[in-house]
Amino acid sequence: xxxxxxxxxxxxxxxxxxxxxxxxxxxxxxxLQWYRQNSGRGLVHLILIRSNEREKHSGRLRVTLDxxxxxxxxxxxxxRAADTASYFCATALxxxxxxxxxxxxxxxxxxx
Amino acid sequence: DGGIxxxxxxxxxKEGQNVTLSCExxxxxxxxxxYRQDPxxxxxxxxxxxxxxxxxxxxxxxxxxxSREKKESFPLTVTSAQKNPTAFYLCAxxxxxxxxxxxxxxxxxxxx
Numbered sequence: 001x002x003x004x005x006x007x008x009x010x011x012x013x014x015x016x017x018x019x020x021x022x023x024x025x026x027x028x029x030x031x032l033q034w035y036r037q038n039s040g041r042g043l044v045h046l047i048l049i050r051s052n053e054r055e056k057h058s059g060r061l062r063v064t065l066d067x068x069x070x071x072x073x074x075x076x077x078x079x080r081a082a083d084t085a086s087y088f089c090a091t092a093l094x095x096x097x098x099x100x101x102x103x104x105x106x107x108x109x110x111x112x
Numbered sequence: 113d114g115g116i117x118x119x120x121x122x123x124x125x126k127e128g129q130n131v132t133l134s135c136e137x138x139x140x141x142x143x144x145x146x147y148r149q150d151p152x153x154x155x156x157x158x159x160x161x162x163x164x165x166x167x168x169x170x171x172x173x174x175x176x177x178x179s180r181e182k183k184e185s186f187p188l189t190v191t192s193a194q195k196n197p198t199a200f201y202l203c204a205x206x207x208x209x210x211x212x213x214x215x216x217x218x219x220x221x222x223x224x
Contacts, residue, residue: 004154033212040220042118042202043155045212088154092209099170100213102147102155 004091004103012109019076021106023089024069030092032065033100034074037086046074046087051094081112114139118203118216124224125190125197133188133219135203142208144186148172149200149218158201161186190221198223 007022023032031050035043047063049056049072056063062075076083086105093099116137125131137144143162147155157170161180175194180186186205190197200220204213 031210035213035215040200040218042116042215042217043204043213045214048210048212050210090155090213099157099160101157104152104154 004089004101006087006089006103006106008106009104010107010109012111013079015079015081015110015112017079019079019083019108019110021074021087021089021108023072023074023091023103025072025089025091026070027091028094029067030094032063032072033090033092034061034063034072035088035090035102037088037105039085043088076108079108079110081110084108084110116203116205116214116216118201118219120219121217123219123221125221126224128192130189130191131221133190133201133203133221135186135188135216136184137186137205137214138184139205139207139214140183141205141214142183143206144180145204145213146170146176146178146186146188147202147204149202155202158188197221 004025033048034046037043049063049065060077065072086107088105090100090102119134145160146158149155156172158176159178161167177189202218203216206213
């Protein structure tokens with residue numbers, strides 16, 4: 001797998017359901033970030049979780065980080081049609097200075 | 113409002129031409145980045161700059177050039193040496209390590 005690889009590649013759910021996306025990485029990180037991208041637009045920063053943190057919340061978003069398994073998950077609760085977008089995880093490498101690597105993303109489709 | 117402005121939104125390049133993509137930020141961020149996104153894929157780092165008058169190559173710098181003469185501006189030139197330039201180009205900035213990125217709305221470049 002590549003650094004910052006999301007799973008699943010695509011996810012389709014009904015409005016009101018929860019959506020869970022996972023991210024795995026290979027090398028030690030300073031932090032891990034989640035972003036949202038609507039079609040044809042720039043990315044929007046959602047949450048940053050540092051390597052010494054295990055869980056963070058922001059509104060309907062919950063991010064967990066397990067450094068022993070080199071994985072993270074993004075949970076969106078009570079999803080809405082407006083949550084339809086691609087979601088990317090990005091890892092800031094511990095040895096990479098300012099270098100952050102983005103995964104290929106999970107495409108989420110929320111049906112009204 | 114603070115943010116990043118990319119222009120133009122759409123750009124068409126003829127074979128053998130150099131074109132320059134503009135990126136301006138008024139966030140007072142030290143670091144700026146250029147990423148390339150191909151359909152259905154993640155972002156790949158082209159160049160980044162941590163301070164004025166200094167920049168480093170990313171993973172796919174060949175065929176591209178940048179300058180950082182002012183803190184607010186980080187233009188990207190796609191040269192004729194870039195053989196497959198058709199892509200979505202995203203500029204981003206952040207204050208430094210352990211901060212998320214703020215992205216512009218992107219420039220879609222097409223070779224005609």
